[in-house]
Amino acid sequence: MSDLAGFEFVDLPDSWFDDREARFEPLAVQLRAVNDLVIRSEVDDAAAAAALAHLQAAADLLAGDAPQAPGAAAGVRFNASGRASNWGNAAVGRRNAVAPPLVTEHGEDGVVRARLTLGAAYEGPPGHVHGGVSALLLDHLMGETASQFRRFTATGTLTLRYVGPLPLGEVELSGRIVAEEGRKIRVHATISGGRGVAVEADGLFIVPRGEPAVPGEVR
């Protein structure tokens, strides 16, 4: 497996993955709620300082035996049944408050869809989703569309046309393969919201030479 792929095969049961998701996902869910408040709260200095002390206490508890230095990579481990610890992924990571997270559905027709709600943490123009957040979510969904979880793909080029506004709130993504030739896969996708289609995207994805199929997400 190439250096870029960097996936680590581990001989661990599915329960190892289940246990960690059950233990840590609620923390990410709560962190997203705290972050939403940090952005808009109007409490006074004393309340903010008390909240900060709680965050520091949480960090101390979690650092107990942190496996790596702050900011280090989390990596992705996977087992024989295809379970993968892509918990830190910036788009879909269930243990990462930066990720909304995106949850994709792979249809039998090959279409990949996602529906999610984006609040203040994903704002750009007032009241609207940041154009770069649309790009992040589209890049990820289109990568999954190209890989279909059965091969490694890397983004070659991505072209985004911003055709309308995307208000904060519920948004929907949809992607499908429009052409495939050798190691090149072309994907078309959109992100839409309360005022219709906001961004149209076309991507060229490449299956690197000598790259074995890997399970899990590879964006």
Place this chain on the structure above:
Amino acid sequence: MSDLAGFEFVDLPDSWFDDREARFEPLAVQLRAVNDLVIRSEVDDAAAAAALAHLQAAADLLAGDAPQAPGAAAGVRFNASGRASNWGNAAVGRRNAVAPPLVTEHGEDGVVRARLTLGAAYEGPPGHVHGGVSALLLDHLMGETASQFRRFTATGTLTLRYVGPLPLGEVELSGRIVAEEGRKIRVHATISGGRGVAVEADGLFIVPRGEPAVPGEVR
């Protein structure tokens, strides 16, 4: 001012902005540290549960008089001297743990640069920055390059060419205007890291008709 722009002029002194940044930015800094731990921590159920209780206590303190429902827009207020409360912006928001945050420098030559460190929360392929995160940061920096903080611009199209790997760690962005004609502004930018240029980007930005110049960031 158009509905899309949505900036709200407020008659507030700079100290109103300073006070809130001083009070809430440390919370976002600490949230980023907690999030990094939530992704990689290996502590047991009891420690994770205790950390969760601290996060819930922090949320209760911050919700004291939250101005809006969870997930609502934060909006952007600005005053006569150009200070803007774009604290929730997904790329540059100083009160938003989703944002790294990106801090841009506008050179006298018109070139906009940024240097930042990206850790586990921005990971895609193991050990590497998520391609969609590069897209998010480039979109934002290119928008600032087009607007130069002196006019409103909206992203028209964005083309990203992924030319090399971008390891987690220190990354650098640079953007410049390459052509300008009427309401169309063309911008070229790159993001680079430990293994050189990773993404080359070309963007077409539009100054909407009838849009007045607004201060602050408008992505």
